[in-house]
Amino acid sequence: MQTILVTGGAGFIGSHCVDRLLARGDRVVCVDNFNDFYDPKVKRANVEHHKLQTANYKLIEADIADRAAMQKVFAAHKFDRILHLAARAGVQPSLKDPLEYVRSNVVGTTVLLELARQEGIDKFVFASSSSVYGGNRKVPFSETDNVDNPYSPYAATKKACEVLGSNYHHIAGMHVVALRFFTVYGPRNRPDMAIYRFAQDISDGKEIVLYGAGDEIKRDWTFVDDVVTGTIAALDSVEKFGFEVFNLGGSNPVSLPYFVGLLEQELGKKAVVTRVPLPVGDVPITYADPMKAKQLLGWEPKTPIEEGVKKFVEWFNKE
Numbered sequence: 001m002q003t004i005l006v007t008g009g010a011g012f013i014g015s016h017c018v019d020r021l022l023a024r025g026d027r028v029v030c031v032d033n034f035n036d037f038y039d040p041k042v043k044r045a046n047v048e049h050h051k052l053q054t055a056n057y058k059l060i061e062a063d064i065a066d067r068a069a070m071q072k073v074f075a076a077h078k079f080d081r082i083l084h085l086a087a088r089a090g091v092q093p094s095l096k097d098p099l100e101y102v103r104s105n106v107v108g109t110t111v112l113l114e115l116a117r118q119e120g121i122d123k124f125v126f127a128s129s130s131s132v133y134g135g136n137r138k139v140p141f142s143e144t145d146n147v148d149n150p151y152s153p154y155a156a157t158k159k160a161c162e163v164l165g166s167n168y169h170h171i172a173g174m175h176v177v178a179l180r181f182f183t184v185y186g187p188r189n190r191p192d193m194a195i196y197r198f199a200q201d202i203s204d205g206k207e208i209v210l211y212g213a214g215d216e217i218k219r220d221w222t223f224v225d226d227v228v229t230g231t232i233a234a235l236d237s238v239e240k241f242g243f244e245v246f247n248l249g250g251s252n253p254v255s256l257p258y259f260v261g262l263l264e265q266e267l268g269k270k271a272v273v274t275r276v277p278l279p280v281g282d283v284p285i286t287y288a289d290p291m292k293a294k295q296l297l298g299w300e301p302k303t304p305i306e307e308g309v310k311k312f313v314e315w316f317n318k319e
Helices: 012-023 040-052 067-076 091-096 098-119 153-172 194-204 224-240 256-267 291-297 305-318
Strands: 003-007 027-032 057-061 081-084 123-129 175-181 207-211 243-248 272-276
Touching: 003 012, 012 027, 012 040, 012 224, 027 040, 027 067, 040 057, 067 098, 081 098, 081 224, 091 098, 091 153, 098 123, 098 153, 123 153, 123 224, 153 175, 153 243, 175 224, 194 207, 194 256, 194 305, 207 256, 224 243, 224 291, 243 291, 256 305
Parallel strands: 003 027, 003 081, 027 057, 081 123, 123 175, 175 243, 207 272
Antiparallel strands: none
């Protein structure tokens, strides 16, 4: 049995990863600060069932950027591996509060890397983002593409975390893997994310806003179960790598109108749509090349967008 630190373990992707780790018998220490980026009750509901597994699960409310608090966590537990998923997420909110994104994402990641180094924990996997590709015109996006032109403070913080991960491999010999997630969706979706907002507004008969004039804005939606499978595969094999970056994406970008059409079909209601130009900070397309993850992690996305949206709506309707 391994003891794994999961930061952000009460969040959307994090709570699903904790589910998978506990189900196979790992011991999990979940750290989450339950901030008010969205209603903390949502995250508390995500982990309510975890508390029943008291022998193998511990929840600690702490901020990863608080070094003193995290030192106490590391002093109290001997971790075999670290899965770092805590972050301030979202492109547009980062334009309004870039300092908080730097504090939470860059400082928080550095605190964890440094404490891991001090404690001799050399297996570290963390969430990066497809946003690091910025306005990349070459598709699909490959891990070898240049990522020196992020379009938002959020993207810049994720790029900075990748550089820090590479540093800690170089200076401390740590095994570090960065996972570039592509538009993850599914049950427990954060309420601020597009799919949840679209579903809510369609259900309520409210207007939804779509970027672009036609179908030129596309996203590589990736179902959460597939992302969890790739994340756990990276966590289990991180010691095989020095510093490595992997795309975890569905590799099937679809237009926003097509995506909304799937939601309409599953919800049984038509959307009231307004079109606006793509705002500053956002990108016209995300499109993952998952070949590296397939070759080195044995991972590939399994869930078609039509099936994934159906599963999301089944969960949404129960909320």
